[in-house]
Amino acid sequence: MQAIEPPAHAGDAGDARIAVVTGASSGIGEATVLRLAREGWTVIAAARRTDRLEDIARSAAASGARGRVVVATLDVRDITSVDALATAVRSEHGACHLLVCNAGVGGGSLNGRGDLDAALDVLDVNLAGTLRCCAAFVDLLAASAPSQVINVASVAGKLGLGPSAYVASKFGMVGLSEALGAAWRARGITVTQLNPGFVHTEGFPQTWATGTPAARLVVGPEVIAAAVSRAARRRTEEVTSPHWYRGLVVLRHVATPLWRVLARAADGPRRRSEELRTRRSQAGS
Secondary structure (H helix, E strand, O other): OOEEOOOOOOOOHHHHHHEEEEEEOOOOOOOOOHHHHHHOOOEEEEEEOOHHHHHHHHHHOOOOOOOOEEEEEEEOHHHHHHHHHHHHHHHHHHOOOOEEEEEOOOOOOOHHHHHHHHHHHHHHHHHHHHHHHHHHHHHHHOOOOOEEEEEEOHHHHHHHOOOOHHHHHHHHHHHHHHHHHHHHHHHHEEEEEEEEOOOOOOOOOHHOOOOOOHHHOOOOOHHHHHHHHHHHOOOEEEEEEOOOHHHHHHHHHHOOOHHHHHHHHHHHHHHHHHHHHHHHHHHOO
């Protein structure tokens, strides 16, 4: 792992708090790394694109962040890579107080047999990748207690809207978080499910909402990074961000028939909008 040090005048508050963030090279992961570094954490920023991670680490140092960013290569699909990261964090830092499982991909619609491999890839990254990280870090988290895991799931994991495999992976992350929270509480580990709504990122550009009233529902990754920070301070077990999506989650569970009517009504315009934008893109290329 490679550390890029903060400026000489920065404080050393990050030495006491060690965070690992997966999927850290862009989007929510990048924003979370920068947020935690500003707050004084030592942040191990882990992803496959180490060149991007190095840019993020330099940006954090140049901004005067009180903490520091350590770059680490990670592929959550590979248990050897995940185990190696956990071993390195234990060896070089001696603790892990916060694990943010953020690595994820979109897509995964299942319309026929030809879609199966892509759908399984989504499950492998989003759900199995989270499971690998939790398994590899649990002993270090317990030794560092009180500690916390924040699994970045999705409102899709509560509402059932979106590509099939993506939704299944996020439902799985929600269930995994609840089960691990109960199982690990006695070990001093809080497990948090963080369920973002529509977030504009490199991997999830949310082009379907552009120019429509739904664009007001889309937020930037910094909003979710702030939610990670609050959840870490308060040790909250479930967070919906932005908070106004919580009403939809409640409706889904207490008035299911009504929710399904509304969901069908909402999904039609979204699909038509995306199809229109795809046709325009193809016509312009």
